[in-house]
Amino acid sequence: MHELSICQSIVDSILEELSALDPKPKRLISARIVVGEFRQIVPDFMKEAYKAVTKGTDVEGSELEVKTAPIQGKCGDCGWAGDLPMGDFKCQSCGSSGLKLDGGMSLYLDNLEIEK
Numbered sequence: 001m002h003e004l005s006i007c008q009s010i011v012d013s014i015l016e017e018l019s020a021l022d023p024k025p026k027r028l029i030s031a032r033i034v035v036g037e038f039r040q041i042v043p044d045f046m047k048e049a050y051k052a053v054t055k056g057t058d059v060e061g062s063e064l065e066v067k068t069a070p071i072q073g074k075c076g077d078c079g080w081a082g083d084l085p086m087g088d089f090k091c092q093s094c095g096s097s098g099l100k101l102d103g104g105m106s107l108y109l110d111n112l113e114i115e116k
Contacts, residue, residue, distance in 0.1 A: 003041055006107070007049040007064075013109050014059055025114035028058070032065040032111040037086050038104035041066070071104035 014031055018024070035041045043066040050064040070083040073091070080093035090097050 003045045003049040004053065006041065007046060007053045010064075010109060011050070011053045011057065011059065014112065015057065017109070017112060018058070018114070021114075023116075025116055027115045028062040029113040029115055030063040030065055030111075031059075031109065031113075032067060034067045034069050034106055034108055034110045036069045036104040036106040037071050039107055043068070067110065069103055069106050072102045073099040074102065075099055 010031070010033060014028065018028060033046075035043075035046075046066050047064050054060045054062065071086065071089075072082065073084045073089065074081040075091035075094060075096055076098040077096040078091060078094040080091050082092060084092065084099075084101070089099055089101065091099055
């Protein structure tokens with residue numbers, strides 16, 4: 001379950017961001033992360049890991065929202081560009097396998113909702 005170690009890094013980042021705020025917020029309501037499809041993270045596992053990792057911290061009781069970022073590609077043959085379904089890395093227009101893949105590996109903290 002690699003979600004647990006990823007979650008620990010996310011919570012560390014959240015705590016660092018919150019400590020930089022002045023005045024300090026009353027509480028964290030929610031945090032949103034963006035995760036690329038290539039990461040193969042199961043959102044429900046991530047949310048459970050988040051609950052476990054935040055237990056006993058200043059952000060315990062906050063919610064985690066996991067937004068999935070699609071894999072994108074650009075065809076070198078016909079110029080098509082767009083989202084690709086996982087496992088189907090062919091041009092969605094001409095069927096070429098000459099795609100340049102972009103995205104899908106992202107993992108970042110996107111938003112914090114706080115109570116002031």
